[in-house]
Amino acid sequence: xxxxxxxxxxxxxxxxxxxxxxxxxxxxxxxxxxxxxxxxxxxxxxxxxxxxxxxxxxxxxxxxxxxxxxxxxxxxxxxxxxxxxxxxxxxxxxxxxxxxxxxxxxxxxxxxxxxxxxxxxxxxxxxxxxxxxxxxxxxxxxxxxxxxxxxxxxxxxxxxxxxxxxxxxxxxxxxxxxxxxxxxxxxxxxxxxxxxxxxxxxxxxxxxxxxxxxxxxxxxxxxxxxxxxxxxxxxxxxxxxxxxxxxxxxxxxxxxxxxxxxxxxxxxxxxxxxxxxxxxxxxxxxxxxxxxxxxxxxxxxxxxxxxxxxxxxxxxxxxxxxxxxxxxxxxxxxxxxxxxxxxxxxxxxxxxxxxxxxxxxxxxxxxxxxxxxxxxxxxxxxxxxxxxxxxxxxxxxxxxxxxxxxxxxxxxxxxxxxxxxxxxxxxxxxxxxxxxxxxxxxxxxxxxxxxxxxxxxxxxxxxxxxxxxxxxxxxxxxxxxxxxxxxxxxxxxxxxxxxxxxxxxxxxxxxxxxxxxxxxxxxxxxxxxxxxxxxxxxxxxxxxxxxxxxxxxxxxxxxxxxxxxxx
Amino acid sequence: xxxxxxxxxxxxxxxxxxxxxxxxxxxxxxxxxxxxxxxxxxxxxxxxxxxxxxxxxxxxxxxxxxxxxxxxxxxxxxxxxxxxxxxxxxxxxxxxxxxxxxxxxxxxxxxxxxxxxxxxxxxxxxxxxxxxxxxxxxxxxxxxxxxxxxxxxxxxxxxxxxxxxxxxxxxxxxxxxxxxxxxxxxxxxxxxxxxxxxxxxxxxxxxxxxxxxxxxxxxxxxxxxxxxxxxxxxxxxxxxxxxxxxxxxxxxxxxx
Numbered sequence: 001x002x003x004x005x006x007x008x009x010x011x012x013x014x015x016x017x018x019x020x021x022x023x024x025x026x027x028x029x030x031x032x033x034x035x036x037x038x039x040x041x042x043x044x045x046x047x048x049x050x051x052x053x054x055x056x057x058x059x060x061x062x063x064x065x066x067x068x069x070x071x072x073x074x075x076x077x078x079x080x081x082x083x084x085x086x087x088x089x090x091x092x093x094x095x096x097x098x099x100x101x102x103x104x105x106x107x108x109x110x111x112x113x114x115x116x117x118x119x120x121x122x123x124x125x126x127x128x129x130x131x132x133x134x135x136x137x138x139x140x141x142x143x144x145x146x147x148x149x150x151x152x153x154x155x156x157x158x159x160x161x162x163x164x165x166x167x168x169x170x171x172x173x174x175x176x177x178x179x180x181x182x183x184x185x186x187x188x189x190x191x192x193x194x195x196x197x198x199x200x201x202x203x204x205x206x207x208x209x210x211x212x213x214x215x216x217x218x219x220x221x222x223x224x225x226x227x228x229x230x231x232x233x234x235x236x237x238x239x240x241x242x243x244x245x246x247x248x249x250x251x252x253x254x255x256x257x258x259x260x261x262x263x264x265x266x267x268x269x270x271x272x273x274x275x276x277x278x279x280x281x282x283x284x285x286x287x288x289x290x291x292x293x294x295x296x297x298x299x300x301x302x303x304x305x306x307x308x309x310x311x312x313x314x315x316x317x318x319x320x321x322x323x324x325x326x327x328x329x330x331x332x333x334x335x336x337x338x339x340x341x342x343x344x345x346x347x348x349x350x351x352x353x354x355x356x357x358x359x360x361x362x363x364x365x366x367x368x369x370x371x372x373x374x375x376x377x378x379x380x381x382x383x384x385x386x387x388x389x390x391x392x393x394x395x396x397x398x399x400x401x402x403x404x405x406x407x408x409x410x411x412x413x414x415x416x417x418x419x420x421x422x423x424x425x426x427x428x429x430x431x432x433x434x435x436x437x438x439x440x441x442x443x444x445x446x447x448x449x450x451x452x453x454x455x456x457x458x459x460x461x462x463x464x465x466x467x468x469x470x471x472x473x474x475x476x477x478x479x480x481x482x483x484x485x486x487x488x489x490x491x492x493x494x495x496x497x498x499x500x501x502x503x504x505x506x507x508x509x510x511x512x513x514x515x516x517x518x519x520x521x522x523x524x525x526x527x528x529x530x531x532x533x534x535x536x537x538x539x540x541x542x543x544x545x546x547x548x549x550x551x552x553x554x555x556x557x558x559x560x561x562x563x564x565x566x567x
Numbered sequence: 568x569x570x571x572x573x574x575x576x577x578x579x580x581x582x583x584x585x586x587x588x589x590x591x592x593x594x595x596x597x598x599x600x601x602x603x604x605x606x607x608x609x610x611x612x613x614x615x616x617x618x619x620x621x622x623x624x625x626x627x628x629x630x631x632x633x634x635x636x637x638x639x640x641x642x643x644x645x646x647x648x649x650x651x652x653x654x655x656x657x658x659x660x661x662x663x664x665x666x667x668x669x670x671x672x673x674x675x676x677x678x679x680x681x682x683x684x685x686x687x688x689x690x691x692x693x694x695x696x697x698x699x700x701x702x703x704x705x706x707x708x709x710x711x712x713x714x715x716x717x718x719x720x721x722x723x724x725x726x727x728x729x730x731x732x733x734x735x736x737x738x739x740x741x742x743x744x745x746x747x748x749x750x751x752x753x754x755x756x757x758x759x760x761x762x763x764x765x766x767x768x769x770x771x772x773x774x775x776x777x778x779x780x781x782x783x784x785x786x787x788x789x790x791x792x793x794x795x796x797x798x799x800x801x802x803x804x805x806x807x808x809x810x811x812x813x814x815x816x817x818x819x820x821x822x823x
Contacts, residue, residue: 021667029655111651114617115724116668117640290618294578294609486654486700 012278015122022123026103026130030490051491052137058497059091059141067146070153077156077252078232081164081245084146085171089241091142092135093175095493098351099134102487103127104183105346107293108403114290124180124282132176134490139172140165155254163251167244170270174240177273184281187288232258237265292346325428330416334425338399338482342433345402351487352398352434379515381449385442385463386507389470392435393503396426396474397495401487408484411552420548423475426482427468435467458524462514462531469539470503476546568593568722568753569614573623576609576777583609585777586623591755591770596748598768599757602805606777607757608648611724614755615645627722641669644720646728648757650711654700658689658710661699662717669718676717683713687736704731712740723747726757741767765797775805 006016031049066087070080104127113123147164150156232249236242236258246262249255326332341348402408416422439460446456474480485491517527569591576584584606591597601607612618614625616636624631630638652661659680666676684694687709699707708731715723725744729737745767748754758764764771771788773781781788781804785797794800802810 017670018668021664025653025656025660025664028660029653032655108649108651110617111647111649112653113668114612115615115640115643115645115647116665117637117670118668119637287619294612294618 009125013119013121014125014278015119018118018122019126019129022118022126023129026126027133030130030134049488049490051488051494052134054494055490055497056137056141058494059138060144062087063142064145064149067149070146071149074154077150077153077160078245078249078254080146080150080153080156081167081248082236082239082242084143084150084164085167085241085244088139088142088168088171089175092139092172093179095138096131096135096176096179098493099131099490100179100183100350102347103131104180105289105292105350107289107346110289110293114286120285120287121278121282124285125278128176128180128277131180132173135172135176136169139168143168155252157252159252160248163248167248167266170247170266171241171244173274174244174266174270177270177277180277181273181281184277184285187281187285232256232262234258236262240266240269243269326425328421328424330414330421331425331428334422334482335429338426338429339433341399341402341483342429347403347487348399351401352395375515375519378518379511381446382459382511382514382518383508384445385439385460386511388435388438388442388463389467390500390503390507391438392427392430392467392471393474393499394496395430395434396471396480397499399426399430399482400480400495401485401491402483403487405484405486408481411481411484416552418548419475419479419550419552420543420546422482422552423480423546423548426480427471427475431467431471435471439464458528459514459518461528462510462535465532465535466510466538469535469542472539472542472546474499475548476542479547479550479552481552568595568628569755570626571610571614571623572625574610574613574620574625575622576606576613576618577621583777584613584620584774587774587777587779589772589779589782591753593753594748594751595770596744596754596756596768598764598771599755599774600759600761600764600771600801601774602759605774605805607759607774608726609777610774611645611726611755611757615643615724616640642721644715644718644723646711646715646723646725648726648730650704650708650730652699652707652710652714655698657695657698658693658702658706659684659695661710662713665714666717671718679717680713683709683717686739687713705733705736708732709736720752722753722755724755724757727759728756729758729760729763737763761797761801771797773801773804780804 009016009019031052063084066084070083075083143165147161147168150160150164151158153160232242232246236246243262243266246259247266249259250263322332322335326335342352343349411422443456443460446459447453450456450459514527516522517524569589571587571589574584574587574589575582587606587610599607599610609618613620614627614632616632616639619633624633626632627639628642630642632639653664656664662680662683663676666679671679680694683689684691689706689709693702693706699710702710708728712728715725723744729740732740741763744754744756748769756764756768765785770784771781772779773788781791781800783791788797788800789795792800792803794803
């Protein structure tokens with residue numbers, strides 16, 4: 001394989017020995033167990049990143065469930081492929097987008113490798129391949145069982161178990177290349193002053209595009225009488241997962257002009273995108289990364305300095321509100337630290353903000369449902385508000401990680417009396433920076449959907465009341481120090497998956513009750529009053545039972561996430 | 568060997584390096600001094616091809632740092648101030664990676680890794696058995712220095728290389744760089760530890776607010792400023808006057 005690829009890669013200007021070296025390093029970083037010692041006797045732990053293993057397990061399970069559901073519904077093999085490949089594209093693209101900040105825009109790496117004789121194409125390709133490896137782990141895990149189960153889909157055959165994993169790989173390559181090319185184009189278009197913020201917000205836009213493609217577009221087509229997963233039609237040419245389903249159909253012997261056109265689109269797209277990523281986008285990558293690392297940080301520091309001077313020139317209402325909300329000095333310090341990272345640190349913004357866009361999808365799913373007045377449509381729309389506390393939880397989980405994690409030792413040096421003061425500052429920062437703006441957006445969405453401000457407000461009140469209790473959950477069993485862990489690939493996604501699954505069950509039940517009340521199964525005011533009364537009680541109970549009153553105990557290691565030998 | 572022509576770097580409206588002109592001949596050990604934020608590291612990043620200058624140009628061994636970026640990188644070694652490494656690798660794996668990126672043969676890499684391990688007294692348990700995240704700062708710095716020298720570069724840039732090193736390793740390191748210079752390597756030594764620069768560097772350049780304020784041997788700088796030690800010369804040239812008085816006043820105001 002290596003000797004086969006060597007010459008074409010060298011023709012593209014890639015230094016293959018360097019590529020192999022770098023890729024090996026990146027894969028070790030991603031999949032190796034974190035710890036001080038690697039050897040147990042003479043055996044080295046090769047794969048040990050528990051987060052990646054956990055994610056893989058979750059996707060294997062999801063694939064099994066979706067595969068069984070689809071097969072038992074006696075679905076046609078084309079529809080079966082479209083559903084599975086849509087999900088594959090969705091999860092792999094989102095993973096690549098979420099991980100790209102630590103791979104493509106890793107500004108701490110430039111001091112390690114920036115002065116070494118590695119050309120742009122080699123470096124960019126090594127990073128792209130390491131991202132692809134991660135997306136393949138997810139994509140292939142998800143398609144493990146469906147590749148076998150698909151044999152029993154209508155019009156399928158034994159060949160399915162061979163061709164489907166191949167199309168899953170192609171979809172992963174497509175999604176990864178698309179994300180890389182999109183970033184590459186942005187890198188070229190954005191001036192150095194705007195690059196940082198454009199990259200940050202582009203992740204949100206890309207996340208929304210993939211969500212729109214996966215969740216909204218099939219519903220939109222369904223609402224207009226066009227089904228994405230039944231007969232093969234012309235509009236499937238606009239939907240990338242259908243291209244690769246077309247490839248499967250061709251191999252299974254169901255070739256027709258439209259099927260062949262779909263397959264050709266898929267093969268052309270993946271080749272063109274991969275070529276563009278290596279050949280075009282990689283040019284000038286190191287220079288762009290250097291600009292991003294050195295120039296924009298100092299630019300931003302100057303801007304912040306000016307802004308800081310402006311704020312302190314007069315005692316603003318914001319300061320007064322802060323003093324009212326944050327009475328304890330430790331709480332205020334943590335709040336300021338976390339909000340500063342929220343607004344200034346690119347890595348935090350890139351990891352947190354795209355995950356916040358998830359909640360918008362639920363009301364849109366409901367709004368684009370075939371029956372807008374149906375119970376399920378109402379359920380999905382109301383689920384949007386229920387997702388807002390989950391947004392806060394996601395932000396809190398994401399804020400556990402930071403590139404400057406060693407600095408978190410400050411919490412262990414300073415005489416912090418109670419963990420609760422740190423937790424409270426973090427919770428309030430997450431609530432103000434994420435939860436409140438999200439409720440604002442949901443309020444507008446509800447107003448648009450239900451044409452009434454009063455209805456919108458009444459629908460949101462129970463969720464506003466329950467949010468403090470839900471935000472307490474991460475602090476219930478463990479101490480949470482903000483920005484204190486080194487980021488490991490897949491770790492944030494794995495933690496969010498667990499939270500999302502648990503919260504989805506709890507919140508889904510509550511939304512079910514709210515939907516029933518809203519649709520007059522029982523009076524809505526009972527639901528509102530109950531939630532407003534129960535929420536503070538549950539919050540106080542949770543606070544009493546949590547670790548809030550305990551002091552910060554000494555860490556088992558000198559840093560929060562690394563055992564370190566002191567010299 | 569190293570040539571800077573009106574080298575300038577602006578961050579927005581802030582000028583970090585303002586038109587530096589400098590020529591460093593082959594085999595010279597030059598100390599590049601300056602207070603915090605003077606533009607030392609920015610100069611080095613431009614010379615190593617990691618950062619583009621706003622204007623002006625720089626050459627290393629006749630190669631333009633921007634147009635012949637890769638050629639420059641092949642012949643230089645660099646110890647960054649940050650001491651950044653890939654922390655998930657072991658020390659040995661990291662040095663092997665660096666050797667391969669410089670295109671060294673496997674046998675040579677192994678030989679050199681062993682030599683650096685012996686020189687810095689890093690046993691196999693540490694070098695091959697522990698991830699860099701578990702190393703102390705000093706141990707990590709030894710790996711960073713080894714990585715900068717593993718390919719036997721012609722020009723070496725040190726940016727605060729003594730960070731975290733213990734006294735005996737510092738002494739070994741100072742002797743090492745003197746010998747490297749004697750063998751014809753050009754060494755660009757960035758620091759604000761004046762004592763080390765005073766003892767090891769044959770030429771001293773002082774930069775303040777991005778501009779060169781002094782350039783010469785210690786004797787020439789003494790003659791220029793009328794001061795005795797490098798510390799006094801530095802304080803005079805970089806306008807940090809009355810430092811002792813200010814420190815006393817500050818401690819009084821705090822009630823220490």
